[in-house]
Amino acid sequence: MTDKQELFRRLPAVHQLLQQPQVEKQLQTAPRHLVVEAIREVLDQLRQEIQQTASVPDDEVITGRVLQLIETKKKPRLRRVINGTGVVLHTNLGRAILSQAAVDAVVKVAGGYSNLEYDLEEGKRGSRHSHIEELVCQITRAPAAMVVNNNAAAVLIVLSALAKDREVIVSRGELVEIGGSFRVPEVMSQSGAILREVGTTNKTYARDYEQAINENTGVLLKVHTSNYRVVGFTHETTREELVALGRKYSLPVIEDLGSGSLIDLAELGLPGEPTVQQCLNAGVDIVTFSGDKLLGGTQAGFIVGKRELVERIKSHPLARAIRVDKMTIAGLEATLRAYLDKEQLLQENPTMRMLSEPAEVLKKRAEHLAALLSALPGAHRVATVPGKSKPGGGALPTTELDTWLVEIQSEQISAENLAASLRKTDPPVIVRVQEGKVMIDPRTLLPGDEKLLVKVFHEVLTG
């Protein structure tokens, strides 16, 4: 006990640490409160360590820990990371990344005034929505369009505007949860619509919808099951059948397409997903989809379809609460412009580029990275192996893309510990851990990442 008290007394005081030349120097670049906070936190840790181990490191080590914590605290909380997982639309890592054109557009309107709601022709108030709606209509051939904060908000406002206090008929096989907290039944209850589930989890027929239609039916809803598939003994009512029912009973048919691709992914060698255009051509009245999934743009929710319905949705009071900001509009406009020219799109949109990168190109990139990493000092083994990447983002849940992985195994550090150290580097690196090995999929590496990987692996492998 007395030993510990002696150790507590040996701990430096806050003002003493502040006077350490190296710490004092930090005050030139870091605010004082941040430096003091770091000192207090390190002293707290040291007190706990005394309780547990009855020892105190020497002053130099204590100063070192303070300096390190100051460095950590100076960095922004939201940071760029290297995605080594091969999951192209990784929701936890920010989903789609923007093209350079989109980034430039965001930067320009963010740092200056813009004609966000100003009509430059007339010199008077304009509409923020005008900038992208025409473009969306041009690409999808939809009669009308609206953009909101995200697809969850799009579904919410569509149901609020078109089905409040009315029944929305939806298949039990489509009452999905899309990760986070987007659950179809819960969004429905928020909107004031009444859920009328029909069919079973694996089979729903057109007659199930038809039998449920009554005088209080408001909408027929189809939901893309995004992150899962019902396989085996199944039957899904087609959108054509739903559209026929909608016409027969004068009910709008709404489809939440989720990821919502604007181009036929079969052209990229991926399994076909219904495109927004196909849904509209089939006669669906309103289609909703995300901006930052397969479209490869900013977070946003699109609502496209019949003019009269879109106008009703636009005039709903929720529209103001879920409107998009100028940076989103700028990023989306630039992203969508590339869709007017398929070649430009495939070159410029990072999501499209990553999804369509052939395995033989990825093999070369994996071999190049493996050569750089195996040349680093330290006892570790590096190899390249064939593997699979995932599109992610709830899109194409059963699709895997052929890729080549770089495997790294250290003789001193376990794969879990290596992965944990890589999360603490600058920039942090997120990898896969499989079969006791750290793996990096070059598919999601950006230009310049290889060089950074060599730097951070050098740090973690050599301690």
Ligand SMILES: *Cc1c(COP(=O)(O)O)cnc(C)c1O
């Ligand atoms: C992803 C998804 C949503 C939610 O979209 P956000 O843009 O993330 O709000 C809603 N419905 C479906 C079917 C989805 O796949």
